[in-house]
Amino acid sequence: MNKVVKNAEEAIQGIKDDMTLMVGGFGLCGIPENCITALVKSGIKGLTCISNNAGVDNFGLGLLLQNRQIRKMISSYVGENAEFARQMLKGELEVDLIPQGSLAARCQAAGMGVPAFFTPAGYGTEVAEGKEVRWFNGKPHILEAALEADFALVKAWKGDRFGNLIYKGTARNFNPAMAMGGKITIAEVEELVEPGVLDPNFIHTPGVFVQRIFQGEVYEKRIEQRTVRSKN
Amino acid sequence: MNKVVKNAEEAIQGIKDDMTLMVGGFGLCGIPENCITALVKSGIKGLTCISNNAGVDNFGLGLLLQNRQIRKMISSYVGENAEFARQMLKGELEVDLIPQGSLAARCQAAGMGVPAFFTPAGYGTEVAEGKEVRWFNGKPHILEAALEADFALVKAWKGDRFGNLIYKGTARNFNPAMAMGGKITIAEVEELVEPGVLDPNFIHTPGVFVQRIFQGEVYEKRIEQRTVRSKN
């Protein structure tokens, strides 16, 4: 068993126009930078991207937006992106906004073989429109469906040839749920190690959820809001 | 914030006759030995225990069965226990058998605020009787509800004062899902450490799910099926 591919270009083989992708990360934290770069180069168009955010104008999914490769975003928050705003207002970009927790749960549900579940989030709001409502323990809930994706692109800290992954800090965010949810999951890692190096007891994403893995060439890891305090 | 209690006796304060408990472990692996001992001493009766198995005749939940403290078991497999069989055949013990994966998912769902979800497991069998059936992607699923418990008793390897837990090996099993699911979760650990000792990036159960924690006095960790190969 060897899931290692050479690089991002090889990793994204099979992604075609009009497909649906899950893309890990929260803001610019924990995003699959190298896969995004490869997608930009590929010119693949009409993508539906399931991702909590849409990057910024010149980084992350913002690069795909600039290049007009995304037809639809399924996200919870898309605020930091002027090109995004422009395309949405012009009707060039479809946007489906869903609550952040439901987004994570719906990606995970796809990976768990749970086609639908009841959640209180969004009841009484426009998110609930057209969805079944049912009361449990005196409280209204809506039925949410699993989100399906042809590919999931996730980014981890370390990974091995079997696809086992560990993440660093809050760069974990949506990556584990999306790794579970993608029909084909591509993991890019900062460091690729041999099986046996990672402690089996502390794997965040078991390799069974990952079909392809490679070590990314460059990680810029841009910080969106650099907040610090002074030492004095 | 200090969730540490002195011992198992103090930990089980508030557990009363006829309550429902989730009890972690798979077979005799990863069971809350010290809490079970304290429950035996307490004489609390009429318990409903949600636990994958029911221990063996003289260990684990088998001790509570011998002492006639359990009214009902909600389990997936209860095979290794003669006293269990006797009580069940005599109608002294109620038994609700549910598929192992649904058991884990239903415990976890309670902790996740998901009151119900659709799963294919059990469709077309007696497990599906009386349950809603719905088809997704051309496949039948049944609606399963979250399991609720007054207390969850879980066993971990190491834990800290904030209730953060890590498990060892396959002793993890049902413990994380039940830690999430219990209204009040009691964790017993082999080693209690100060906050900061456990790496935040490798916590299995975040402390938010745990209300009480203590270091168990004795761990017998009995092996149910000792299978070995010889070195020659």
Add this chain to the structure above:
Amino acid sequence: MLNRNEIAQRIAQELRDGWYVNLGIGIPTLVANYIPEGISVVFQSENGILGMGPFPYEGEEDADLINAGKQTITAMPGASIFDSATSFAMIRGKHIQLTVLGAMEVSETGDIANWKIPGKLVKGMGGAMDLVASADNIIVAMNHTDKRGNSKLLKNCTLPLTGVRCVKKIVTNMAVLDVTPNGFKLLERAPGVSVEDIQKATAGKLIIEGEIPEITIN
């Protein structure tokens, strides 16, 4: 009238030892600066951390350690990090004792609107809908009126809702109020603000019973 910091300071008085707390962006974030002495609380950031600490020292910021506002943060001893699905499991499962967030409007029945203005660019609800749908204890931090002087405490929200019947308490620049089955119950008034001022600035039903004490902030 209270300023932003004083609103945060008043809300901080609601904290209890051992609580897990989620603070929204804006005024709510400031609450972390005013934790009462002798009390220990754990801050959750919904992207996936419990035990969020202060901003890092200059030069120690880590791109892989941010909060839900995308700001660089630190982790306290006893922190834990998890994925977003688990994070919202905590929220949805009611394991977080207090959520503090801002609002554009709150109705007298506790409905909240804070994510969308028709005709304006929509950024998204982020985690707000999950938070308000699940938390048992939600405090709204906001100004009592909008920039034009219109009340933000209404009979019914006019903006698209974030959640229904969920807000428990409101701390504004003018007052502290509980949301009760009968309407907004005035509990305290800001220094220099009269009950009449508050009445005028409150469009929804306001319940005034007995003497209304002034907000005290140390």
Add this chain to the structure above:
Amino acid sequence: MLNRNEIAQRIAQELRDGWYVNLGIGIPTLVANYIPEGISVVFQSENGILGMGPFPYEGEEDADLINAGKQTITAMPGASIFDSATSFAMIRGKHIQLTVLGAMEVSETGDIANWKIPGKLVKGMGGAMDLVASADNIIVAMNHTDKRGNSKLLKNCTLPLTGVRCVKKIVTNMAVLDVTPNGFKLLERAPGVSVEDIQKATAGKLIIEGEIPEITIN
């Protein structure tokens, strides 16, 4: 006729490189002993491990490392350990390529019964219902007939079901059969067993097309 080990050996021929495989208790467990050369598969045990290795050496057994049969095991390099909810998420989510398990009865439409005999003490279904409801590729390993000589390959199961229309292939002591929309399709016969013997031992609809080769085991 094949013995237990030969049934396992024949099933092992179905393994493909890179597959994740769940083996039930009994004959299925023996499959691990016959992995074809040049092939690497990962064994899952549903209590919560991927990369299950052989039994430990004497004296090295660990009470905290067991399989779903409660036997002490080892972990291979590249193994991962997880909780039971995640384990069944893998199973339910179809991430496991092959499940091998025993059965009391299989119907010609692929229904399986293997957990309960009315009137006898019931031990429980364990993970079997989850496994059969989700896996795309289920092979049943069993004897063709029960101890009294009654066929276990039936038109309809008589025992309480574990799952419906899920079994894809059956390897018995007498034959290898596919479950097709039209019934059991005979693929191979055990050495020394004739097509007529198999026909006699099969109560459900048996499809016999062309020459039926003998099972080959190296």
